[in-house]
Amino acid sequence: MREPVLQLSALDHLSIRRAAARVSVRVTSLSAEQAAAAHAGPDGAFLIAAGPGTGKTYTATERFCWLVEQGVPPDRILAVTFNDRAADELRERITAELARRRPELGAQVMDGAWIGTFHGTCARLLQEFAYLVGAPRELRVLDDAGQRLFEKALITKLSSGAAAPLDPDSFVALGVEELDELLRQGLRFVLKLKGRGIRPDQFHKRAHELHQHHWPAEAEGSGEQRAGNPNLPARAEYEAIDVLHLIYRTYEESLAEAGLRDFDDLILAVIDALERVPEFRTRCRERFRYLLVDEFQDTNRIQLDLIRLLSADGFGNVSVVGDAKQSIYGWRDAEIENIRSRFGGRRLPLTHNRRSYQEILDCATDFIRRDPNFEAEPELVATRGSGGRSVTVLMAPDSRTEARSVAESIRRLHRSGRKLSDIAILSHSVRMLPREFEDELRRQGIPYLTSGGSGFFDRQEIKDVLGLLRMTENPM
Numbered sequence: 453m454r455e456p457v458l459q460l461s462a463l464d465h466l467s468i469r470r471a472a473a474r475v476s477v478r479v480t481s482l483s484a485e486q487a488a489a490a491h492a493g494p495d496g497a498f499l500i501a502a503g504p505g506t507g508k509t510y511t512a513t514e515r516f517c518w519l520v521e522q523g524v525p526p527d528r529i530l531a532v533t534f535n536d537r538a539a540d541e542l543r544e545r546i547t548a549e550l551a552r553r554r555p556e557l558g559a560q561v562m563d564g565a566w567i568g569t570f571h572g573t574c575a576r577l578l579q580e581f582a583y584l585v586g587a588p589r590e591l592r593v594l595d596d597a598g599q600r601l602f603e604k605a606l607i608t609k610l611s612s613g614a615a616a617p618l619d620p621d622s623f624v625a626l627g628v629e630e631l632d633e634l635l636r637q638g639l640r641f642v643l644k645l646k647g648r649g650i651r652p653d654q655f656h657k658r659a660h661e662l663h664q665h666h667w668p669a670e671a672e673g674s675g676e677q678r679a680g681n682p683n684l685p686a687r688a689e690y691e692a693i694d695v696l697h698l699i700y701r702t703y704e705e706s707l708a709e710a711g712l713r714d715f716d717d718l719i720l721a722v723i724d725a726l727e728r729v730p731e732f733r734t735r736c737r738e739r740f741r742y743l744l745v746d747e748f749q750d751t752n753r754i755q756l757d758l759i760r761l762l763s764a765d766g767f768g769n770v771s772v773v774g775d776a777k778q779s780i781y782g783w784r785d786a787e788i789e790n791i792r793s794r795f796g797g798r799r800l801p802l803t804h805n806r807r808s809y810q811e812i813l814d815c816a817t818d819f820i821r822r823d824p825n826f827e828a829e830p831e832l833v834a835t836r837g838s839g840g841r842s843v844t845v846l847m848a849p850d851s852r853t854e855a856r857s858v859a860e861s862i863r864r865l866h867r868s869g870r871k872l873s874d875i876a877i878l879s880h881s882v883r884m885l886p887r888e889f890e891d892e893l894r895r896q897g898i899p900y901l902t903s904g905g906s907g908f909f910d911r912q913e914i915k916d917v918l919g920l921l922r923m924t925e926n927p928m
Contacts, residue, residue: 489800490514497767497797505807513545531567533746543567574718585725642700647752656697726761748774805832809839851886859892
């Protein structure tokens with residue numbers, strides 16, 4: 453069932469969905485570690501600390517299905533994860549496994565199951581309980597492409613002075629020459645504040661209180677006195693607070709004027725309703741007997757607050773799955789302390805890796821333990837055993853030298869009889885692979901195929917064009 457979020461910028465009313473990745477959905481055998489994690493409780497707070505390749509989604513799927521086998525209806529379990537792709541995969545796996553184990557439930561039961569993203573879950577709650585919490589029946593929400601375009605329009609609006617005149621002396625005090633760059637950095641900062649549930653005026657008030665505490669003598673001076681000394685650090689800090697407040701306030705006002713919400717607005721609206729309307733909180737807690745949170749390492753402060761308000765006291769009916777080492781959304785204000793200390797559930801580790809040979813795991817563990825935060829990281833055990841070959845580590849001074857060395861290694865392998873089609877260069881994402889790699893492969897005459905797993909409507913330029921067309925219907 454499609455999550456009830458109206459995505460404005462890219463596809464609007466067209467129901468175009470990325471084809472789900474074909475995955476092996478049948479849970480055939482559990483290791484002792486996986487069984488201990490999936491079958492814990494069921495009551496209590498559990499942190500399934502799943503290292504890479506240890507069957508994280510596999511175990512989360514079994515956890516959901518096991519709860520159903522204990523007599524919990526599927527629609528009484530809330531399963532949330534960070535992005536649409538992960539939510540689609542989790543839903544597909546659970547649906548297939550329950551169809552095998554409990555065919556009498558029928559597909560219609562899973563249509564009503566609460567398996568989705570944080571923002572999708574919140575949109576569904578706001579729509580279902582609109583009469584109770586005072587939410588509009590139709591939500592107009594920016595998707596990722598629309599968010600980018602909205603931010604670009606906001607920066608243009610701010611730099612033109614349309615929102616409020618910006619004092620050029622402010623930027624002298626801040627040591628900033630490029631206005632647009634200041635606004636972009638400021639916007640990233642205020643969105644982090646929003647992800648922590650801090651509103652514009654809360655930030656402005658508290659920041660000025662801290663400023664006055666830190667600079668008591670300068671705070672007593674007049675604005676003219678501060679303006680008379682553009683090199684004064686106190687003035688730079690004072691100006692920064694006001695500029696950030698302007699950016700944040702204009703961002704929120706522009707959303708409201710356009711009748712739009714971002715993803716955090718949905719979460720904040722549900723948090724507000726849970727705190728403000730006791731009946732809503734009671735009905736949500738009665739509905740969700742158990743909560744399952746995947747990719748917990750990527751949650752931010754307000755997502756943790758949402759889980760806390762929906763769950764029993766002390767997270768007493770919550771199981772989270774994650775790995776602090778794999779947190780990739782720090783730029784979206786994911787807070788690693790959520791998984792390290794704030795949740796505090798019983799830790800159930802998964803350490804048996806089913807993907808890699810032991811040499812690869814040992815090399816990775818050695819690098820990870822060099823980070824002081826992961827000095828005590830448990831070793832991963834390869835169920836496949838040894839691959840018989842050691843891992844070679846190349847340390848290059850820059851990306852161009854790295855690319856040249858990799859290309860030369862490929863040529864040596866090819867001359868020794870390896871097929872080029874048997875050789876792969878892996879990167880976290882195609883966009884993160886330095887351009888020098890493609891340049892060097894072409895220079896050395898090595899044919900290659902780039903595969904990023906994205907379709908036409910996932911290409912950034914297509915998303916931006918579609919989003920721009922949609923935004924012309926709703927300009928700021």
